[in-house]
Each structure stands twice: as structure tokens, then as C-alpha cells.
Amino acid sequence: xxxxxxxxxFVVDDDAAIRKAVSRLLRSAGIAVTVFESxxxxxxxxxxxxxxxLVLDLAMPGFNGLQLQTVxxxxxxxxxxxxxxxxxxxxxxxxxxxxxxxxxLTKPVNAKNLLPAIRAAIERGAVARRxxxxxxxxxxxxxxxxPREREVLEHVATxxxxxxxxxxxxxxEATVKMHRARVIAxxxxxxxxxxxxxxxxxxxxxxxxxxxxx
Amino acid sequence: xxxxxxxxxINLGACLTLAAFYCAVWCKQRQTWAHLLFSCSxxxxxxxxxxxxxxxxxxxxxxYQTLVRWVHVPTWVLTVSFVAFVRLYLRAGxxxxxxxxxxxxxxxxxxxxxxxxxxxxxxxxxxRHFSCxxxxxxxxxxxxxxxxxxxxxxxxxxxxxSVDATISVWRRGDRRRALLVGxxxxxxxxxxxxxxxxxxxxxxxPFFLGFTYTAVVAAMGYELSSDMARGARLAHELELSDKRLxxxxxxxxxxxxxxxxxxxxIWVSPTRRAQLGFPVSGKITFEDLISRWHPDxxxxxxxxxxxxxxxxxxxxxxxxxxxxxxxxxxxxARGRVQVNKQGNPIRLLGVSMDITGRKLxxxxxxxxxxxxxxxxxxxxxxxxxxxxxxxxxxPITAILSNAQAAQRxxxxxxxxxxxxxEILNDIVTEDQRAGEVxxxxxxxxxxxxxxxxxxxxxxxxxIGDVLKLxxxxxxxxxxxxxxxxxxxxxxVAGDRVQLQQVxxxxxxxxxxxxxxxxxxxxxxxxxxxxENGEVRVSVxxxxxxxxxGKREQVFDRFFTTKKEGMxxxxxxxxxxxxxxxxxxxxxxxxxxxxxxxxxLPIVRSDALSTVPSEVLDGxxxxxxxxxxxxxxxxxxxxxxxxxxxxxxxxxxxxxTALLERKQ
Numbered sequence: 071x072x073x074x075x076x077x078x079x080f081v082v083d084d085d086a087a088i089r090k091a092v093s094r095l096l097r098s099a100g101i102a103v104t105v106f107e108s109x110x111x112x113x114x115x116x117x118x119x120x121x122x123x124l125v126l127d128l129a130m131p132g133f134n135g136l137q138l139q140t141v142x143x144x145x146x147x148x149x150x151x152x153x154x155x156x157x158x159x160x161x162x163x164x165x166x167x168x169x170x171x172x173x174x175l176t177k178p179v180n181a182k183n184l185l186p187a188i189r190a191a192i193e194r195g196a197v198a199r200r201x202x203x204x205x206x207x208x209x210x211x212x213x214x215x216x217p218r219e220r221e222v223l224e225h226v227a228t229x230x231x232x233x234x235x236x237x238x239x240x241x242x243e244a245t246v247k248m249h250r251a252r253v254i255a256x257x258x259x260x261x262x263x264x265x266x267x268x269x270x271x272x273x274x275x276x277x278x279x280x281x282x283x284x
Numbered sequence: 285x286x287x288x289x290x291x292x293x294i295n296l297g298a299c300l301t302l303a304a305f306y307c308a309v310w311c312k313q314r315q316t317w318a319h320l321l322f323s324c325s326x327x328x329x330x331x332x333x334x335x336x337x338x339x340x341x342x343x344x345x346x347x348y349q350t351l352v353r354w355v356h357v358p359t360w361v362l363t364v365s366f367v368a369f370v371r372l373y374l375r376a377g378x379x380x381x382x383x384x385x386x387x388x389x390x391x392x393x394x395x396x397x398x399x400x401x402x403x404x405x406x407x408x409x410x411x412r413h414f415s416c417x418x419x420x421x422x423x424x425x426x427x428x429x430x431x432x433x434x435x436x437x438x439x440x441x442x443x444x445x446s447v448d449a450t451i452s453v454w455r456r457g458d459r460r461r462a463l464l465v466g467x468x469x470x471x472x473x474x475x476x477x478x479x480x481x482x483x484x485x486x487x488x489x490p491f492f493l494g495f496t497y498t499a500v501v502a503a504m505g506y507e508l509s510s511d512m513a514r515g516a517r518l519a520h521e522l523e524l525s526d527k528r529l530x531x532x533x534x535x536x537x538x539x540x541x542x543x544x545x546x547x548x549x550i551w552v553s554p555t556r557r558a559q560l561g562f563p564v565s566g567k568i569t570f571e572d573l574i575s576r577w578h579p580d581x582x583x584x585x586x587x588x589x590x591x592x593x594x595x596x597x598x599x600x601x602x603x604x605x606x607x608x609x610x611x612x613x614x615x616x617a618r619g620r621v622q623v624n625k626q627g628n629p630i631r632l633l634g635v636s637m638d639i640t641g642r643k644l645x646x647x648x649x650x651x652x653x654x655x656x657x658x659x660x661x662x663x664x665x666x667x668x669x670x671x672x673x674x675x676x677x678x679p680i681t682a683i684l685s686n687a688q689a690a691q692r693x694x695x696x697x698x699x700x701x702x703x704x705x706e707i708l709n710d711i712v713t714e715d716q717r718a719g720e721v722x723x724x725x726x727x728x729x730x731x732x733x734x735x736x737x738x739x740x741x742x743x744x745x746x747i748g749d750v751l752k753l754x755x756x757x758x759x760x761x762x763x764x765x766x767x768x769x770x771x772x773x774x775x776v777a778g779d780r781v782q783l784q785q786v787x788x789x790x791x792x793x794x795x796x797x798x799x800x801x802x803x804x805x806x807x808x809x810x811x812x813x814x815e816n817g818e819v820r821v822s823v824x825x826x827x828x829x830x831x832x833g834k835r836e837q838v839f840d841r842f843f844t845t846k847k848e849g850m851x852x853x854x855x856x857x858x859x860x861x862x863x864x865x866x867x868x869x870x871x872x873x874x875x876x877x878x879x880x881x882x883x884l885p886i887v888r889s890d891a892l893s894t895v896p897s898e899v900l901d902g903x904x905x906x907x908x909x910x911x912x913x914x915x916x917x918x919x920x921x922x923x924x925x926x927x928x929x930x931x932x933x934x935x936x937x938x939x940t941a942l943l944e945r946k947q
Contacts, residue, residue, distance in 0.1 A: 087678065087679065087682035087710065087714050088681050088682045088685070090710065091683075091684075091686040091710065094686060094689040095686075095688055095689040098692035099692065131759050156673075156674040156681075177677045177678070177680075177681040178684040179681060179684070180684065181684075
């Protein structure tokens with residue numbers, strides 16, 4: 071896995087003067103920035119592997135900021151979004167925050183508010199990205215398990231004893247032990263407790279969820 | 285002194301006196317040639333009387349011969365001038381008869397001087413003296429000249445001519461003249477027959493040819509006196525009529541005037557003269573008069589007068605005048621050019637009327653209309669206020685970020701001056717942009733004065749202005765606007781702000797009509813085109829359209845289909861468009877939605893001397909407009925460049941069809 075690119079702030083605003091001014095401000099703070107005239111342009115060029123955050127104008131002709139937020143959400147993007155709005159429009163800001171916006175700032179925006187918000191968003195983005203990386207690693211490991219091993223994992227992760235697991239699955243306890251050892255090895259963990267934590271992070275709670283997670 | 289001398293002298297004197305009168309009349313009225321002819325004939329009659337006196341007192345045959353020969357000169361003058369006089373004065377007598385008399389009489393005169401003695405006598409052998417009326421008078425004894433018959437023929441023709449002329453005058457209905465003038469000339473022509481009788485020795489009397497004309501002289505004296513009486517009566521009537529006219533004029537506050545173009549002298553009725561501060565008498569020139577008018581209106585009036593004089597049209601103008609007390613009043617003046625026989629203008633007659641009251645009322649009405657239109661405008665802008673604030677936010681945001689970026693650049697160890705310079709330039713640009721937003725707004729918000737002149741307005745610019753004004757609102761409401769504007773659109777004369785108001789109203793209404801539709805259907809098309817001497821602007825929406833039968837009503841005051849509308853927006857639009865001599869109407873589109881059109885005549889502002897008259901006439905509106913309710917909606921695109929969808933194609937193709945459908 072290559073090194074991730076340095077964090078970049080994506081500014082999407084239909085007003086050229088604002089794009090230029092905001093990007094200048096960010097450059098003055100040593101932050102890399104890329105500007106886009108419209109959400110469509112952004113979607114066409116955005117590389118999800120690039121870390122950073124999105125500074126998004128709320129009201130734009132045609133495809134607007136809220137719509138972009140929805141599209142990114144559908145694509146599972148974890149890019150933090152800071153909305154910039156000309157109006158103190160309550161309903162739109164609520165909609166944005168519900169959609170998972172990182173922050174909602176009104177224009178004209180002061181550097182004292184914008185820069186810290188951007189830094190915080192980048193930080194949050196980095197954390198999220200790390201978590202996502204870990205999660206995908208865990209999922210990758212999970213994918214190496216055989217179906218029987220997954221069944222065993224699910225039962226073991228809920229804290230059941232080998233004997234109980236053997237009873238539930240209708241197999242011998244020795245077989246359960248063998249599967250458990252393989253699962254621990256494949257999942258690269260030291261103990262059953264650690265295994266339980268990992269499965270929890272993946273959201274594996276029971277039989278059904280495990281199946282869906284698979 | 286004997287009676288003979290007295291009578292002949294009186295006759296002579298009477299003829300000369302009347303000749304002098306008529307000559308004097310002719311001197312004053314040169315076109316009355318009949319008067320001069322009468323003078324000539326009367327002088328000739330006087331001369332004949334003088335000759336006759338001389339003949340009566342002639343002592344020798346030679347003396348008598350000379351006088352008989354030379355008396356033909358005044359006789360010729362008398363005959364010729366009398367016949368001409370009858371034809372001119374009575375407008376009667378046959379032309380061929382007149383010319384026959386002229387010819388014959390001239391022939392007689394010529395022969396008279398060819399024969400040794402005269403045309404009357406081959407020889408005068410002796411002079412006989414006899415007593416008559418207490419005086420010894422001389423009569424000739426001689427051999428008559430047979431050529432004298434020509435003279436008698438001319439006398440006969442004269443008699444026929446007189447009778448004929450008299451009959452035609454009588455038939456014409458002018459019986460007094462027929463009796464007086466005609467009768468006296470027939471009498472004279474008959475009396476003249478004593479001459480041949482004396483010559484032939486039938487009767488023995490002195491010649492009294494001079495008296496044959498006495499009756500005519502008396503008749504003409506009577507004519508003169510009755511003319512004088514009539515003149516006096518006319519003068520009296522004229523004075524009365526003048527007084528009546530003055531009274532009527534003063535009561536109606538009318539001023540009468542007459543401008544003699546050749547002398548540049550203006551007569552103004554006395555009351556108006558006093559009002560204008562002119563002395564009771566004395567010459568008023570055109571420049572004197574125009575100095576009483578408002579300086580701003582002088583050129584306009586001059587032009588109108590020049591036009592009237594040049595083209596012979598009636599003159600009609602309204603202008604302001606400054607009275608002697610310094611107050612300004614409005615005047616409507618009408619005049620008519622009088623021309624001479626050659627068709628050249630000689631004077632302008634006219635009447636002027638004080639219309640200050642009407643004008644003030646109209647101005648007040650215009651002011652109310654103006655105030656109302658302003659209120660409506662402010663109200664419409666009120667609906668846009670948050671969007672307009674947003675328009676200002678853009679440049680201010682850019683300025684703040686730029687300024688803060690600059691501060692940070694300046695804090696760095698190495699300052700990039702080029703970067704800072706560029707930032708400052710951008711700040712200036714953005715500041716100007718904010719200024720333009722404010723300027724546009726201020727234009728619409730300020731009330732100002734009712735305009736007294738028109739601008740040349742490019743309606744495409746008006747459309748651009750309104751689109752800029754509504755940009756944020758359209759984005760907010762998710763309304764897409766496509767434009768289909770004609771290139772090189774001719775300008776119209778009008779008030780830019782009012783025309784912006786009309787378009788703003790139509791667009792706000794159109795947005796309102798779209799508010800219940802899906803955002804994908806919220807489309808407006810604004811089109812402009814020029815045809816048949818007018819510019820047409822159309823605003824088409826894809827809303828619900830106008831219920832059939834209400835297409836006219838939508839422009840009525842207080843007609844509204846909206847819950848919170850007052851029904852004034854479109855009525856104000858109509859008032860404004862009508863004031864610009866244009867038309868506004870609505871049509872339903874063939875598929876869906878409605879189109880509002882307005883058309884304005886292509887006129888240059890300098891071709892209009894004043895504001896559209898309705899502005900002054902003031903179709904007064906009485907309440908303010910509070911119409912469209914805004915619906916907050918998500919954003920969308922503005923302008924054709926951004927659409928790129930099939931909708932755009934649909935609209936562009938539909939636009940032409942829509943615009944063809946003026947109804």
C-alpha cells in the first residue's frame with residue numbers, strides 16, 4: 071500500500087471570486103487546496119483516496135451543495151464537509167447537519183472560524199480514514215475465514231464456551247477448538263477478548279449481522 | 285353772374301369734389317380700381333362742364349371750333365372710364381358692348397382730330413347768340429359732319445350697355461344700385477342725345493353734356509354716404525363683437541393673439557397683455573413674448589411655430605409661462621396660419637388658454653401614480669430582500685477572505701508583494717461588484733421625481749438587470765431561466781426603472797406560478813424580438829396557465845388568484861406600459877403555462893418632446909401593491925449555458941412558436 075497523498079481542501083463554489091479568495095486564504099495557512107466550479111465538476115475529478123475536507127457552497131444553480139452531500143453519502147464517502155451558506159437558513163442547515171456535515175459556516179466567513187474548522191475537519195478526516203483502513207483490514211481478514219469458521223467466530227465472540235458452541239452447532243468440542251485456533255490465527259489476534267473487540271468494531275453482533283457483514 | 289354760370293359751376297364743383305373723395309378712398313385702398321375709374325369719369329365730366337361754359341361764352345367762330353374739337357378728349361375719358369367703372373363697380377354690362385364702345389369712341393376721337401373742324405361739324409359758319417336763363421349764350425351755326433353719326437352710334441351703344449347692365453343688376457337682386465346707379469346712367473345716356481339734336485339744329489340750346497353725368501355723380505355720392513354709414517355701423521358692431529369676444533375670452537381665461545409675420549408685431553388681448561406684464565400700448569415682438577415663457581420651453585415653442593409656419597399646419601403647443609409676479613403657469617396655445625394670395629404665410633391667429641389647474645391636477649395624479657409605482661417596486665424588492673442580501677454576501681466574502689489572506693502573507697518572513705498586489709486588485713474588483721449591486725438596488729428603491737424626459741432604453745439590458753437582481757432568488761427557488769434575446773435590439777424611449785419594474789413583476793409572477801411544480805419543471809423563458817416597428821418582450825412559464833376567460837381580467841386592478849395578492853402588480857404593469865404607448869397582454873401556451881408579453885414602439889427619446897402623456901394625465905392608482913408570496917425552495921441553474929438538457933432544446937424551439945402567437 072503506497073503512502074496516502076497529503077491532505078487537500080476541496081472548495082466547491084459557483085462564485086469565481088470566492089473560490090479564488092478562499093483558496094488564497096488556505097494557501098496562506100499552508101493548506102493545499104483544489105477548487106471546483108460545480109458539484110458535477112467535483113464529482114468528475116475527485117479521487118476518494120485523497121484525504122482532506124470539502125468546503126461546499128450551499129446554494130448553487132442546478133446541482134446544489136445539499137444534493138452533493140447526498141450523493142457523497144450514497145457513495146460511502148467519509149470526506150468531512152464544511153458548508154458555507156449565504157443565508158442563515160435554519161432548515162437547510164439542519165438538513166446539512168443531519169446529513170452528517172462537519173460544520174456549517176455563514177458567509178462572509180472569518181478566517182478565525184474557517185481555518186480552525188478546516189484543520190479540525192482534516193483531522194477528523196484523517197482519523198476516519200485510519201478507522202476505515204483498519205476496518206477494511208479486519209474485513210479482509212474476515213473474508214479469509216471459511217463459513218464454518220465464521221459460525222464459530224460468531225458464537226465465540228458472543229462469549230459462549232466451546233461446549234456451548236459445540237452444542238449449538240452440533241459438532242464436537244475438539245472441532246470447535248480447532249476452528250477457534252484457526253480463527254485467532256487468521257484474524258491475527260492474541261486472545262478471544264481481542265477477537266470480540268474486532269468483531270464488535272465490524273458491527274458483528276449475531277448470526278444475521280455476521281452473515282450480512284460477510 | 286347768371287344762373288347758367290352758377291349751374292355749370294356747381295356741376296363742375298360737385299363732380300370734382302366727388303372725384304376727390306373717391307380718389308382719396310382709392311389711395312387708401314389701392315385694390316378698389318372702380319373708385320379710381322369713377323374719379324376719372326367725374327373729373328372728365330367736370331372738364332366737359334368747363335368746356336361747355338367756355339363754348340357758351342365763345343365770342344368767335346375760331347374759339348368755338350377749338351373748344352368743340354377739344355371737348356372730345358374729356359368726352360372720350362368720360363365714356364371709357366364710365367364703361368369700365370360700370371363693369372368693375374356693378375360687375376355688370378356685356379364685355380363685347382364695352383369693347384365696342386371703347387373702340388368706337390377711340391375712332392371718333394381720332395377722326396375728330398383728322399377732320400378740319402371736328403367730327404361734329406364740317407364747318408361752323410357762325411355763332412348765334414341768344415338769351416337763356418338771363419344770360420346771352422353762344423350756339424354754333426354750321427354744317428354737320430356726316431361722320432358724326434359714329435359718335436351717335438357710340439352713344440346708342442352706351443345706352444344699350446347701360447340698360448343691359450341695369451337689368452342684370454336688378455335681376456341679381458341689387459335693386460337699390462340698379463335704381464340709383466343704373467337709373468341715373470340710363471338717364472344720362474338718354475340726356476346725351478341733345479348733342480346731335482343741337483348739332484343738327486333741331487333744338488336750340490347750349491350743350492349740357494356735363495349735366496348728363498350729374499345724376500350718376502349724385503348716385504355715387506349717395507353710395508359713398510351709405511358706404512360711410514355702413515362703415516360706421518360695422519365699426520360699431522365690430523366694437524360690440526370685440527367686447528363680447530373679450531368678455532367671453534376673459535371669462536374663459538382665454539388669451540387672443542395675432543402675430544403679423546412681416547412686421548413681427550404681436551397683438552395680444554388686453555387682459556392677457558396685462559397678465560404678461562406688457563404696457564397697455566406699444567409694440568410687442570415675438571422675442572418680447574417668448575421672454576415671458578419658461579426658458580426650458582422656449583425652444584420647443586419656437587420649433588412648433590416654425591413647423592406651423594413652414595407647413596401651414598395648425599399650431600398646437602403646451603408650455604409654461606412666467607407671469608409678471610414670477611409665478612409659473614401652464615398654457616395651451618392653438619393657432620392657425622393665414623396666407624396671402626401667393627400662399628405665403630402672413631400672419632398667425634391664435635388663442636391661448638391657461639391650463640395650470642388641469643396641469644397641476646395631472647401632475648399631482650402623475651405624482652400619486654409615481655408614488656404608487658414606487659411603493660409597488662419597494663414591495664416587490666422586499667420579497668427579494670434576503671436574496672439581495674445574498675448577492676452582497678458574495679463580494680463581501682471574497683473581500684474578507686482576500687484581506688485576511690493578505691494579512692497572513694504579510695506576516696510571513698518573505699513577503700510576496702506580487703501576491704499582495706494581486707489580492708488588493710481583487711479586493712477593489714469585488715468592492716466594485718458590491719457597489720454595483722447596491723447601485724442597481726438604489727435605482728429601483730429611490731423614488732425620485734416623475735420623469736420629465738425619456739431615456740433610450742435597450743430592453744435586453746433591462747432583462748439583464750432584472751436577471752442579475754433576481755439571480756439569488758431564482759437559485760433559491762430552483763427556477764431555471766433561459767433567454768432568447770434578439771441581437772442588436774433597437775432601443776425604445778422610456779423610463780428604465782419603470783420598465784425594470786414591469787419585467788420584475790412579470791418574473792416574480794412567473795416564479796409564483798411555478799412554485800407548486802417540481803424543480804425540474806421550474807423553467808422560465810425570456811425572449812425579446814423586434815418586429816413591425818416595435819420591440820416585444822415575452823416571459824413564458826411552465827406553470828398552470830391562466831384560466832380561460834380571465835386573460836384580460838388579470839390586468840384589472842384588485843384581480844388576483846393568489847391568497848395574499850392584492851391584485852395590483854399587473855395593473856401597475858399595464859399602467860406603465862400604456863404610459864409608454866405600448867401594449868401588454870397574456871396568452872396561454874399550447875402545451876402548458878402562460879406567457880406574458882409586452883411591446884413598445886421603437887422610438888428614439890429625442891423624437892419625443894415630452895413624457896408619454898398618460899404619465900401626466902395620470903391614470904391614478906389608489907393603493908399599493910403587495911402581491912407575490914415567496915416560497916423557499918432549493919436552488920438551481922440560471923442562464924441557458926448551464927442547462928444543457930433536453931429542456932433547453934425544447935424551450936429554444938418552443939420560444940419562436942410562442943412568440944408568434946400574439947393575440
